[in-house]
Amino acid sequence: MSEPAANPAATSFPAPTISLPLGLEVLRTYSGALVCLEILFGGLVWILVASSNVPVPLLQGWVMFVSVTTFFLSTAYLTLLITGLADRINTDWNFLDVFYHFMALLFYFAAFVLEAATTAANGGAHVKPMANSTEAVLCITYPRGNIFTVLSDRQYSINVAATIFAFVVTLCYGCSMVMGFKRWRM
Numbered sequence: 001m002s003e004p005a006a007n008p009a010a011t012s013f014p015a016p017t018i019s020l021p022l023g024l025e026v027l028r029t030y031s032g033a034l035v036c037l038e039i040l041f042g043g044l045v046w047i048l049v050a051s052s053n054v055p056v057p058l059l060q061g062w063v064m065f066v067s068v069t070t071f072f073l074s075t076a077y078l079t080l081l082i083t084g085l086a087d088r089i090n091t092d093w094n095f096l097d098v099f100y101h102f103m104a105l106l107f108y109f110a111a112f113v114l115e116a117a118t119t120a121a122n123g124g125a126h127v128k129p130m131a132n133s134t135e136a137v138l139c140i141t142y143p144r145g146n147i148f149t150v151l152s153d154r155q156y157s158i159n160v161a162a163t164i165f166a167f168v169v170t171l172c173y174g175c176s177m178v179m180g181f182k183r184w185r186m
Helices: 023-028 030-051 057-083 093-120 153-185
Strands: 126-129 136-139
Touching: 023 030, 023 057, 030 057, 030 093, 030 153, 057 093, 057 153, 093 153
Parallel strands: none
Antiparallel strands: 126 136
16 A cells, blocks of 8 residues: 655745845844844833833833833844744744834834823923922922923933933834835835
């Protein structure tokens, strides 16, 4: 009795579709450099928001979630490319690259807007030490809007820096998405 011929479609998978180089060569591409910048500046956003007093936890909680999640996902993505494991996982990496960077762009844009709103909600409040005393006085000029925060000059500066870096990371994810879309459509 003869064995039936094996169906080649059932025993093999299509080769993974990836147009980025694997190994350390990925760091020589614009996409690899942008992923490194996403990790670097995303980590800075994470550190800066964590070091602030988090005056509005509902808004800055989203910023922390986005910065931590995308930091680890971008690190995992870059690790897969550097170690060459992406070549062993049979999927369309070009599509996943575009999809991931599109979702990260949307989430980071929302995080940037919320961090900017938290920073702008300072509303002219100033904590000033009284002359010849260890006590401080709180001066509130005019609250603007529904959210009002009281930040010291140091905390305000930290939130401004977090807003700027969140904007830079948003731009990095946008550029990565555009470059990934061009690779995907080639």
